[in-house]
Amino acid sequence: MATAAQVKALVESHGQGDEARFYSVALQIADSAAKSGRVRFSEDLRNLVETGRVAGAGGRYLSPTSRAVQVAQPRGELAQVLTVGYPTAHLTDMALSLEVLRRIQRILAEQRRQETLRTHGFQPMRKVLLSGPPGTGKTMTADVVAGELNLPSFSIRLDNLVDLTVDEAVTKLRLVFDLVSQTRGVFLFDNLDALVGQPGQDDASAAAGSGGHLIRSFLGFLEEDESPSVLVVTTNRTQLLDRGLLRRFDVLIHYVLPTTGVIHDLIQRRLRKFDLTAVEWPRVASTAGGLSHEEVAAAAELAAKQSVLDGKDQVETSALLNALRERRELLKISS
Ligand SMILES: Nc1ncnc2c1ncn2[C@@H]1O[C@H](COP(=O)(O)OP(=O)(O)OP(=O)(O)O)[C@@H](O)[C@H]1O
Ligand SMILES: [Mg+2]
Known part of the structure; x- marks a missing residue:
């Protein structure tokens, strides 16, 4: 645990807007936690200090974009x-x-x-x-x-x-x-x-x-x-x-091109919110063979957008096959 003096120093430095002291006290707490065996807490605290320092936010919350x-x-x-x-x-x-x-x-x-x-x-x-x-x-x-x-x-x-x-x-x-x-x-x-x-x-x-x-x-x-x-x-x-x-x-x-199992997994992860129960996976995997993850993901999205436009939750095999063929055509033209 942080000592009473450390807690006081934290509050005092925060009140004075002394960011350097604030973080240095936090790091002292992380050090003593590591020495007393609370390694996980010590690591988490160090990570928080580093992230805070990077943001240079002085204790103020900034959105991820403004932090960047x-x-x-x-x-x-x-x-x-x-x-x-x-x-x-x-x-x-x-x-x-x-x-x-x-x-x-x-x-x-x-x-x-x-x-x-x-x-x-x-x-x-x-x-x-x-x-x-x-x-x-x-x-x-x-x-x-x-x-x-x-x-x-x-x-x-x-x-x-x-x-x-x-x-x-x-x-x-x-x-x-x-x-x-x-x-x-x-x-x-x-x-x-x-x-x-x-x-x-x-x-x-x-x-x-x-x-x-x-x-x-x-x-x-x-x-x-x-x-x-x-x-x-x-x-x-x-x-x-x-x-x-x-x-x-x-x-x-x-990294290698996706295998059949990875193609299946990729489409399922991309289209988590859709009903894929009717998809004939072997046909989809064989049409997707040789395409990269990026291409398969793009085809999955194309097929899912079709379902959204049609007002359906389900993604059909035919929509996936068409989208995959479309991506393949595009690749042929651009190569
Ligand atoms: N393994 C994967 N799992 C899920 N999606 C992926 C995967 N690989 C690629 N994607 C999708 O494809 C997009 C492009 O991938 P990424 O930019 O990481 O490829 P890359 O290997 O860096 O390619 P390059 O060699 O052209 O730079 C990702 O933003 C993501 O949408
Ligand atoms: Mg890249």
Whole structure:
């Protein structure tokens, strides 16, 4: 329990608007709770302090949007490459293979129980590499990790860095990593491929050019980072995954196109509020085969909107099949 002096200091600092003292007393309480074995409470309190500090709200309630703005503004130079949000996504929104699900759950468990791990001399996993084809949930996973851990999510647009000179880009990366160590959050470095060159470009020649310099700087920053933030890097190009890259990460998750079971699960999760009892799943799964999660989700929504327009709760097999075929047609045209 907090001592009487700590409670008084909390109330006093709140009354005086002394945010720094308020949080410092809260952290003292978290420390003594950890020492007396109440590790879970200590972790929760630390997380609350971190979130409060990020918001810079001084005790006032701010909506998630205004909190996001408060985080972004101090780093005006980063506006071009960084966006901030407070995702509310949850793991139950995702349809995943058991293997991918288990890995994400493991990251969340280690993050939630990091004090326990630290008291045993271990560090929680926090440098995460996600690879796989488009539309399989890599970016969504970063949102889910932030949503589940109640952390702000910072998304770094690596593709915007390549338009800058190498020096400018490295300076921006340094600012991003300063923020990584100052503010606990989930930092998504989306589409690492952008730093290496265009698809089809020979990776060896790209690595020798300015893209190669940038990626080496990025990996250097990544390696040096010892912050409490979670760093998520995504790539579509599995050929990038050599040992030199992989050793910088605590965990690698490979995403694949959805299997029959995952397609079924995805549609059920997306259309929770609809009656799916009449759906012939084997036909739906075979028509959806080869499409990404994103495409299947879009088709499910298309079919459900048809039901809404028709004033029905039930989604028909034929509507799902038509929507899936429509998505497939669209893909053919755009490829
Ligand atoms: N595993 C999943 N479960 C549920 N919905 C998903 C899943 N994967 C993707 N989606 C849906 O598809 C959308 C796009 O997915 P996301 O942006 O995460 O794909 P990605 O793997 O990052 O693709 P890219 O490689 O093109 O960046 C999500 O916002 C979500 O609506
Ligand atoms: Mg993505």
